Amino acid sequence: MALISSPANHHVKWLRSLAESARHRRRERSFVIEGVRLVTDALTAGAEVRLVLYAPDQLATTTAGTALLNRLRHLPHCFPATPAVIVAAADTEQPQGVVAAVTWPELPPRPGLRLVLDAIQDPGNVGTLLRSAAAAGVGLVMCAPGTVDPFNPKVARAAMGAHFLVPLRVSPWETIRAELQSYTVYAADSAGQQPYYAVDWRQPAALIVGNEAHGLSEPARALAHQTITIPMSGSIESLNAGVAGSIILFEALRQQTVAH
Incomplete structure (x- = not known):
């Protein structure tokens, strides 16, 4: 040829x-x-x-x-x-x-944690979260309105093959609300109500990770049953979305693994 x-x-x-x-x-x-x-x-x-x-x-x-x-x-x-x-x-x-x-892979949703990306704009953060979701056994990732296209080449590079391993949807809030009806929904927030490790992640649960600069959107706050935070020492007030979401996802995996 x-x-x-x-x-x-x-x-x-x-x-x-x-x-x-x-x-x-x-x-x-x-x-x-x-x-x-x-x-x-x-x-x-x-x-x-x-x-x-x-x-x-x-x-x-x-x-x-x-x-x-x-x-x-x-x-x-x-x-x-x-x-x-x-x-x-x-x-x-x-x-x-x-x-x-x-x-585009068309993987059917699986049992397990639901992850919602709420207007996350940085392709590196979205790719990191997809890769962490695949590694942590997340059953479905949903990209809410305002999130960077998860099939952007920069996201694909950061995700390093996670697109082929974790079910992924780009969804309006109406679809996300319908999908999460039977889940307890937690939203990551620097001013959250309880530490992320105090949540019982063995129960049907969903995690919302918000925008890097502006935090959670109004639809996300309306959907969340509770806000959670990552306790930190010193003067650092927040972590980037990819790191914060990954920490919480692996705590969920830890609890599920210990439970079995």
């Missing part, structure tokens, strides 16, 4: 449009991932691949890259390209030789 050598190739244009436009991602129900580890994890998780561009010589410089190269050569919709084409298609400045588009 001939190498794609033109940055103006239609595959490159489609990948760039998908990376840059949330509307295009919604229409195509697909998103862009890049890098040897992330693309490998996606394939291992059974992701539906729409398109892959890869630079054979670049991938062949590492053991992991060579293993991925051997897989891509036998898959449909995978095209070798020059490093310059990969740079043109990628969202990062120094890509690792592979860029892919995959279909």
Whole structure:
């Protein structure tokens, strides 16, 4: 198969449009991932691949890259390209030789904690929370209005494959309220009513993590049965959303693990 050598190739244009436009991602129900580890994890998780561009010589410089190269050569919709084409298609400045588009995973909700991201704007925080949610066994993550698109390329990089492991929805508040009817809803707040570790996370529960700058939205406060806080010493008043949410998620996992 001939190498794609033109940055103006239609595959490159489609990948760039998908990376840059949330509307295009919604229409195509697909998103862009890049890098040897992330693309490998996606394939291992059974992701539906729409398109892959890869630079054979670049991938062949590492053991992991060579293993991925051997897989891509036998898959449909995978095209070798020059490093310059990969740079043109990628969202990062120094890509690792592979860029892919995959279909949104449609994982059904599972039993366990519900996590609501309330207007969280930083892609790094959203990616961190998705990765922590996957590691902590969260049954469903819901992105409330105002939250950055969870299929943004920066979120995908920060989540490091969590999109393929944890059920994820982008939902209006009406849908979130309906989903959480049978759950006790806790909202993280620096001025919360009780410490996060005093909650019984073994019961059906949901956690809302609010916006980095403005905290909880009005719909989130209206939905929460109780606010919880992370006690801190010294003059630090708050943690970033990714860290705070992760601390609480792993306390929930600890309690559930001890219970069993």
